[in-house]
Amino acid sequence: MRAFALVIAAAALLLAQDKDAEQRGKLLDDLERLSTAEAPIFAIDTRLRTAELILSQDPARARRFLDDSLAFLPALSHPPTRAAFEQRAIKLLLPLDPDAARNLATLRPSGDAWDHLVRAALKESPDAAAALASEGLRLGAWPIDSLGELIDRTTGEAAIQNLCLQIVEFFPTSPDLPATEFLVALLPRLIKRHPPAAEEAVKRIITSVEGKRFPRTYAKGVWWRLENGSRSMPLEPRDMIAYRLLSSLRGDAPDLLRSHSTRLARWAERLPEGKLLNGKEEPGTPEDEALSNRIDKMVERSRDKELPAPLRSAVAAEALELTVRLPAGDARLIHQAMLARDAFLGGDDQRATRAAGMLSETFLAVCNCDGPACDSLQGREACAEMIEAFAEYLDEHKIPPESLNLYNPSLKARILLLELKRNVPEPSVLKS
Structure with a gap:
């Protein structure tokens, strides 16, 4: 009888695993489809993040997502944006194809890209890491963050002298602030x-x-x-x-x-x-903070069940109109999303429609990045962060973006990435 129970339990476990694998496969198909509708910078980001999540679970499909993202890179017109994506790709490529990772790092040397190579080599041998660091420095890669650890672990008087002198020799002739700070x-x-x-x-x-x-x-804020x-x-x-x-x-x-x-x-x-x-x-203006706090209190009051329904509705409507006085950013987005959700749940169709329309306008104003021309993160860093934060908010509160009249593929993709992260048994978190 006990053996039969064990067989049943094992079968149930296999069925659950099959169901998880089937769900994961559907998520990957949906992410692949959505990424084709995204602007280039978000399409590349979606593919890279998907590859990272499934790297240990499904390396073959992770490599396909990775190759697809690399195919888009030459079309990017903004060199720093392209370099940032290349650095992420190199980190993912290292366990799959070290030679391909090194070749990619050599194309457009950067400190972050070579840092991934040097850190990986340090796990094997300080000598191998020193040789890679030397090559990167000669190519102009600076700063390589792992140089400090490499200095600590290098042994032999000649080796440490050579490494230290090379670091100083290849310090940029016209350094920016981070480069100078790193040498300090x-x-x-x-x-x-x-x-x-x-x-x-x-x-x-x-x-x-x-x-x-x-x-x-040298960094925003x-x-x-x-x-x-x-x-x-x-x-x-x-x-x-x-x-x-x-x-x-x-x-x-x-x-x-x-x-x-x-x-x-x-x-x-x-x-x-x-x-x-x-x-x-750098803090926001006191006026913006005061207004945001005021709206927060009004939202809380509009949810107070001890107040008459007409009063709660009036307070919520007033709070909604106040949101347009906030700067176009995450605070306005989150407040409008909360008020839209409350209106939908409360059956107030008129206010829900109004809130959804305002939310859509704010989202477009903040994240106006659509089509092939949107191929640079320059000036859009806040948009990328905002889409991420808003996706987390919608996911946490189980709000489909479609219910708010939001049909942005990048927003939907980031919600699916959160779901995929929960689905993968042991997400591949690459350590530096």
Whole structure:
């Protein structure tokens, strides 16, 4: 009897697995179909994310999704967008075809792309990783984030000297802020492992910063601040680099600090004592935050069952009209989606239709990216993030986008990707 029960249990498990596999296959078919209707940048993203999710479960089909995404890349007109997708593709290609990954990295060298190769090689041998890092640096790949770990793990005096000198030698002649900041971050390791390379690095950092005005920020919404007692003050990017450089030299190489004292003195004078904080998001305007909070409270009130239905409906209608005063962004989208959902669930067809129309207009205003011409993420980073956040909201609340009169293939694809992630037994999370 027990054996019979075990057979039944095993059969039930197999049936459940078959059902999951069938559902997964349908999701993959739907994602493949939807991606053909997306704008190029979202089509590539959909294919790459699908490939990553099924990489360990179905490597053959993952490779097909990956190859399809690579076929679209040459058509992209914006080099940074293309490079960002290539870096993701290289990371996915490495376990499937290391030679193809390396060939792709060589076409348009970037620090992120070569970082994937160096990290993979580090798992096997620091010598192999050093050879790859050397090749990437010679091709102009900078910064390679794994160089710090590579410096730590490289043994042998000649090998570490060669690596440290190459890092400094191939530092870009016209570096941007992240490149300069990266060399500053490597400085303590260079001081420890090969002081002559550290001295040359300091010279290059000073030369790159003097007389150069970096952009106010190097990442959207990031502001560097220096905490001084109870105050915090914004730092210009150049001052942020100066602060980090001086901190490294004071702690690890006071002799090197003295040898450059004349050039560094004016930096030291203008920087107060304090603690450098991580990047902080620049807050929205107080007016926008106050309005968003006001709408939140009105939504809560409109859901209070102790209030008369006409009053709740009036409060919800007023809140809906207030949403158009918010900037076109995620706050307006989420508020309008909540109010549209409440109207649909409450049977208020007129307000539901009005809310759905406003939501559709906001979505189009924020994510106006359709057709072959939309082949760059430049200026559309917020749109990509917003589609993702909105898809998560709809998925969490089990709201089909069609019920809100939204028929965007990229939005639907991202909802399906969330479903696929739940369906795959062990999602392939690629570690750097």
